[in-house]
Amino acid sequence: MTTTPHSLIRLSAAEMAAKLRAGEITSVKLTQAHLDRITEVDGQINAFLHVSAEEALATAAEVDAIRTAGGDEAENLHPLAGVPIAIKDLIVTKGQPTTAGSKMLQGWMSPYDATVITKIRAAKLPILGKTNLDEFAMGSSTEHSAYGPTRNPWDTSRIPGGSGGGSAAAVAAFEAPLALGTDTGGSIRQPGAVTGTVGTKPTYGSVSRYGAIAMASSLDQIGPVTRTVEDAALLHELIAGHDPKDSTSLNEPVPAFAQAAADTDVAGLRIGVIKQLQGEGYQSGVLERFNESLQKLRQAGAEIVEVDCPSFDYALGAYYLIMPSEASSNLAKFDGVRYGTRVVPEDGSLTIERVMGATRAAGFGEEVKRRIILGTYALSAGYYDAYYGSAQKIRTLIQRDFDAAFEKADVLISPTAPTVAFPLGEKLDDPLAMYLNDVATIPANLAGVPGISVPGGLSEGLPVGIQFLAPVREDARIYRAGAALEKLLQEDAEPLWARIPDLEGAK
Structure with a gap:
């Protein structure tokens, strides 16, 4: 053919x-x-x-x-x-x-x-x-x-x-x-x-x-x-x-x-349903498809168990402190000096500070600027422990929740x-x-x-x-x-x- x-x-x-x-x-x-x-x-x-x-x-x-x-x-x-x-x-x-x-x-x-x-x-x-x-x-x-x-x-x-x-x-x-x-x-x-x-x-x-x-x-x-x-x-x-x-x-x-x-045989496979990753905020159609998938896996011989990961409720907040903090540091290299776009200020000033400011204003979009500002704030003196440091503690708790969940289940499942x-x-x-x-x-x-x-x-x-x-x-x-x-x-x-x-x- x-x-x-x-x-x-x-x-x-x-x-x-x-x-x-x-x-x-x-x-x-x-x-x-x-x-x-x-x-x-x-x-x-x-x-x-x-x-x-x-x-x-x-x-x-x-x-x-x-x-x-x-x-x-x-x-x-x-x-x-x-x-x-x-x-x-x-x-x-x-x-x-x-x-x-x-x-x-x-x-x-x-x-x-x-x-x-x-x-x-x-x-x-x-x-x-x-x-x-x-x-x-x-x-x-x-x-x-x-x-x-x-x-x-x-x-x-x-x-x-x-x-x-x-x-x-x-x-x-x-x-x-x-x-x-x-x-x-x-x-x-x-x-x-x-x-x-x-x-x-x-x-x-x-x-x-x-x-x-x-x-x-x-x-x-x-x-x-x-x-x-x-x-x-x-x-x-x-x-x-x-x-x-x-x-x-x-x-x-x-x-x-x-x-x-x-190897598509799931007989005996322990699949953990994450309590925190379903329910409020999830569309009904998404949850219907999720529950149908669970039912098919159960009928194929998988063992379905519920796992509790309480720190997951704080994951979003922790992430949006850790990620912008690291991003603000990583994007510092884009300064209009070494490579990439360079914008000269309208007054023709060629000091590093003025070129960097003009380049970043023109080169970065709104979302990038928002995250740089968030990250710089979270890492600033007086706020580091309250924000970035606390977020890293939440990260440790999330890792511990995963460890506890994997003692009960071989894999975990949720809507994506x-x-x-x-x-x-x-x-x-x-x-x-x-x-x-x-x-x-x-x-x-x-x-x-x-x-x-x-x-x-x-x-x-x-x-x-x-x-x-x-x-x-x-x-x-x-x-x-x-x-x-x-x-x-x-x-x-x-x-x-x-x-x-x-x-x-x-x-």
């Missing part, structure tokens, strides 16, 4: 890889199909800030040549070689602009690759380009990008989540089968939930952060964005591993995540986000309402534990995400649980991503 470009881009990354290895398709054909899709629909989505067609096709042609030649080099190709990927524009990529969604870095070209990019290039995955995000990853809706908002493929009048809405929307719209994002408070998982994709936040330190423009160094983590749990596991295996360039990197072997994703995707502009003037979108995802970042969001069905015709969390270094558990739920839900209906409405003008 002939595989058309339209059907080709709707395969999973694992299926694409299998066809490439079998010689049924070429990487050039596969990559071109995705580039054509970007041309067709990205005017409606705005998922990409930069498309690197020439580089992507060159990598694809190289993979095809190696496979045609055969021999040891072909035999040793990475399983995902030739499968295209998109990169969140917070991860530096040599030869392509890295803007962090900000005017501050407009047109900036990194002189080096992030460690994850080095691994992707070595594995010969064609890089399609860089995806949109909230400026410096500060946002929950991808409306705070200096280059315009990204739109949700399910309904282009709605947000795709944030900060990594570009990566999630690109995968959901079949513009890319794989993408990388970064997750500081839910920026992979929450977009995954509202776009019907799979998003993984690995254990802190298990994937190198070297080359990811830092927002909050103790919270940031790079991870995969895909359409299936198996694809997320395969990509996670590729990018994980120790990196001496990252002082927080764990020096441990990479587990077999794909093997874990293949309290609501489905909301309309563009609805919460832009209410930062506190915007911050509440991350209420279920933030605890994992504060504790460093791994998490995954898996599509859990539809509410009001829009995707709902189900989140699994596991102990530190036990990422394999979230793949087992996530793949099991994915399989159980697909017994009744086709995969959620297969039901994404056709975009206007798409072939």
Whole structure:
């Protein structure tokens, strides 16, 4: 049977890889199909800030040549070689602009690759380009990008989540089968939930952060964005591993995540329902899909228990003190002196203070300025102990709650986000309402534990995400649980991503 470009881009990354290895398709054909899709629909989505067609096709042609030649080099190709990927524009990529969604870095070209990019290039995955995000990853809706908002493929009048809405929307719209994002408070998982994709936040330190423009160094983590749990596991295996360039990197072997994703037997698996991450503030449709997922897991033999994590009630407040404090320190480097945008004051003054002030006023957006001010205040003399110090104490309590919960359960479960995707502009003037979108995802970042969001069905015709969390270094558990739920839900209906409405003008 002939595989058309339209059907080709709707395969999973694992299926694409299998066809490439079998010689049924070429990487050039596969990559071109995705580039054509970007041309067709990205005017409606705005998922990409930069498309690197020439580089992507060159990598694809190289993979095809190696496979045609055969021999040891072909035999040793990475399983995902030739499968295209998109990169969140917070991860530096040599030869392509890295803007962090900000005017501050407009047109900036990194002189080096992030460690994850080095691994992707070595594995010969064609890089399609860089995806949109909230400026410096500060946002929950991808409306705070200096280059315009990204739109949700399910309904282009709605947000795709944030900060990594570009990566999630690109995968959901079949513009890319794989993408990388970064997750500081839910920026992979929450977009995954509202776009019907799979998003993984690995254990802190298990994937190198070297080359990811830092927002909050103790919270940031790079991870995969895909359409299936198996694809997320395969990509996670590729990018994980120790990196001496990252002082927080764990020096441990990479587990077999794909093997874990293949084990969908949950008989005897203890799944803890987090008491604090449901109820008030969660839409009824979200809770209905969540309870249906619990019922299916219970019928499949899982043991469902409730766990109490009282400190989670304070996680949002603690996060929005720790994150801005670290962000205000990390963004101090953007001063108009060393690299990036430089604005000269109108009076022509070239003192460092005046240039810095003019550059930051013009280069940073409102949300970035808001968080810098919050963080600087929280770290200031006289307020450090009352705010930042107290938030760190809450962080310790959250870690202890996780430890106690994992004594009763192998994995924890909750809705990923309290609501489905909301309309563009609805919460832009209410930062506190915007911050509440991350209420279920933030605890994992504060504790460093791994998490995954898996599509859990539809509410009001829009995707709902189900989140699994596991102990530190036990990422394999979230793949087992996530793949099991994915399989159980697909017994009744086709995969959620297969039901994404056709975009206007798409072939």
